[in-house]
Amino acid sequence: KQEVTQIPAALSVPEGENLVLNCSFTDSAIYNLQWFRQDPGKGLTSLLLIQSSQREQTSGRLNASLDKSSGRSTLYIAASQPGDSATYLCAVRGANSKLTFGKGITLSVRP
Amino acid sequence: EAQVTQNPRYLITVTGKKLTVTCSQNMNHEYMSWYRQDPGLGLRQIYYSMNVEVTDKGDVPEGYKVSRKEKRNFPLILESPSPNQTSLYFCASSKDRGLSGELFFGEGSRLTVL
Numbered sequence: 001k002q003e004v005t006q007i008p009a010a011l012s013v014p015e016g017e018n019l020v021l022n023c024s025f026t027d028s029a030i031y032n033l034q035w036f037r038q039d040p041g042k043g044l045t046s047l048l049l050i051q052s053s054q055r056e057q058t059s060g061r062l063n064a065s066l067d068k069s070s071g072r073s074t075l076y077i078a079a080s081q082p083g084d085s086a087t088y089l090c091a092v093r094g095a096n097s098k099l100t101f102g103k104g105i106t107l108s109v110r111p
Numbered sequence: 112e113a114q115v116t117q118n119p120r121y122l123i124t125v126t127g128k129k130l131t132v133t134c135s136q137n138m139n140h141e142y143m144s145w146y147r148q149d150p151g152l153g154l155r156q157i158y159y160s161m162n163v164e165v166t167d168k169g170d171v172p173e174g175y176k177v178s179r180k181e182k183r184n185f186p187l188i189l190e191s192p193s194p195n196q197t198s199l200y201f202c203a204s205s206k207d208r209g210l211s212g213e214l215f216f217g218e219g220s221r222l223t224v225l
Contacts, residue, residue: 034213034214036216041219041221042218042219043201043216043217043218043219044201044203044216045216046213046214046215046216049213089153089154091154091214097142097159097161097205098156098159098169099144099156099214101146101153101154101155102153103151103152103153104153
């Protein structure tokens, strides 16, 4: 059974800092990995999708990498801003299209 | 605008009163899925559908039913709701039977069962 872990559960950083959010998974037989952002009480917004054949994806200040063999992905956020404060979830797509989510990392960026 | 629409967004009901949460997508996606999100437990899949008339159980299907009679709609049915089904529910959809496509989420439906 696939398990996805995101540690730490919460993170607080000063504005302007570059930061890395980690995601690990136990079964490397995945189709893709997706990073989401969730604001309190809101739905999930897709940030980046990495296919199993890819190593990384970039969108603006965000860069996500995937190391399938070691079961790891990182989300890099450059020059963090207070507006980046949210919960960040990773999810892996495995057999039968099943999506398994991590519990998320709640990020707070202090002005 | 491409979107996944859920209704109702908020609902308070009583134990045993049947309810349906609707989900509709306008992106012609084949794959649709329901999740519930609970504090400390994260997002858990309830049911999913890889195409019309094809549905499968997720991790927590007990107490729920779904149907996929047409491509755009995937309603979640609670035949006899109980307080442990109080949760935040999300519908999502994806193209390509979900194997490679990006997953798009609705805004969520907050359900309280008294």
